[in-house]
Amino acid sequence: MIGYIARFICALVVWAIAAVVTGCTHSTHVRAVNTAAAALETTAEAIRVEVERRIPGDVEARQLYRQRMWPVVEALTAAYAAHDAWRVLVEQGASESAVLAAAARAREAFCELASVTRELAPRVPTEGLCWQVAP
Amino acid sequence: MTRVIIGLLTAAAGLARDIIGIWREETPTPRAANREPLEKIRGALGDDARDDGLAVMERNIIERSKR
DSSP states (O other), rough: OOHHHHHHHHHHHHHHHHHHHHHHHHHHHHHHHHHHHHHHHHHHHHHHHHHHHOSSSSSHHHHHHHHHHHHHHHHHHHHHHHHHHHHHHHTTTHHHHHHHHHHHHHHHHHHHHHHHHHHHHHTTTTTTTSSSSSS | HHHHOOOOHHHHHHHHHHHHHHHHHHOOOOOOOOOOHHHHHHHHHHHTTHHHHHHHHHHHHHHHHHO
């Protein structure tokens, strides 16, 4: 009987360790998703300020500016979409590999956004945007 | 002995419930990024920004070919 109790206690200890490890991993992913959301919002807001400040009044120049800035809008939209996909997986408690793959895709989209923004709107700060996604 | 085991199981179940409850309360939820700035950028540039861009490119090509 004492053997059964010892096994039961061992199983409890193993379960507790597994629960703590799973909980810590989940919290790490949640923090990474939220940090990335904040970084994305900051960049998007800086781009908005830059666009609203720079957009010309002249119709022709306005069209050229729109054409020039369109890749930034596309990169920003892609970064939002990738972040959302990653967030949903973390929220659903998806497998570690799926969450990490989504995080890698989001990081790639963020890096692309940083690159395009540096090229087309150099006044917008993008430092760290590429690295804030890594869990 | 059976009573001891039942007591231990009950205590373990209660402890597990408490731990999961505390963990759920303390764990923050992943939040979506605020899309308002993106919508404002789209609004400032115009929803037809891409079409405008293509129209300008097309016009430039036509003008160049005329010369």
